[in-house]
Amino acid sequence: MPLFDLPSITDVSSPSADVERKTRSTSAIEAFENMHIEKVHSLKELLGRVPAKGEIYFLWTLNSFNAFTFITYIIKYFGNIRQLTFSTYAINERILTSLVRWYDKGSIDSIYICISDSIRSRVPKVNDQLQAFASTRNINIGYAWNHSKVTLIKTDEHHFVICGSGNFSENALNEQYIFLNDERIYNFYEECILNRSDRG
Numbered sequence: 001m002p003l004f005d006l007p008s009i010t011d012v013s014s015p016s017a018d019v020e021r022k023t024r025s026t027s028a029i030e031a032f033e034n035m036h037i038e039k040v041h042s043l044k045e046l047l048g049r050v051p052a053k054g055e056i057y058f059l060w061t062l063n064s065f066n067a068f069t070f071i072t073y074i075i076k077y078f079g080n081i082r083q084l085t086f087s088t089y090a091i092n093e094r095i096l097t098s099l100v101r102w103y104d105k106g107s108i109d110s111i112y113i114c115i116s117d118s119i120r121s122r123v124p125k126v127n128d129q130l131q132a133f134a135s136t137r138n139i140n141i142g143y144a145w146n147h148s149k150v151t152l153i154k155t156d157e158h159h160f161v162i163c164g165s166g167n168f169s170e171n172a173l174n175e176q177y178i179f180l181n182d183e184r185i186y187n188f189y190e191e192c193i194l195n196r197s198d199r200g
Contacts, residue, residue: 043073051181059177066171083154087114091168117143159186
């Protein structure tokens with residue numbers, strides 16, 4: 001199901017279309033009332049808030065934190081992640097070990113990682129560690145020519161999407177993230193991530 005239909009937006013063939021277009025415009029404006037813009041030093045500044053269904057946060061970091069921080073934040077407030085799917089260019093040993101520790105504690109049921117295939121030559125030690133962890137857990141890995149950075153977190157009732165510039169490694173002082181809760185967008189990115197890797 002598309003998020004919008006371009007011809008229906010531009011159709012001006014009748015007066016009723018004009019009324020319908022104004023109604024849609026009002027709905028779009030109301031939807032943006034659920035948008036939050038924040039500059040944050042850490043996710044703690046959100047004080048336990050997460051986007052409600054259909055809500056979106058635009059974040060700009062003022063201190064270095066990475067995409068993994070969102071995972072621990074969701075676990076803290078929801079207790080369990082049913083499915084964690086993410087795409088990244090890089091992951092470091094410290095983050096990988098922490099991720100597996102959360103899995104082993106039972107806080108994450110299933111993990112799918114789409115990572116840049118260059119990890120095999122850039123950091124073979126991390127790739128070997130990733131393969132070893134995956135061999136004994138419900139962790140699947142897909143390799144792709146990838147530079148995207150998207151994290152999908154499914155809980156019992158929510159479908160969180162985090163898109164941004166940060167990898168699962170050390171990041172710069174200023175990064176940007178979009179943090180939202182929407183099942184349609186979750187499904188869109190999930191399909192993109194699963195179909196852009198060779199799963200090998």
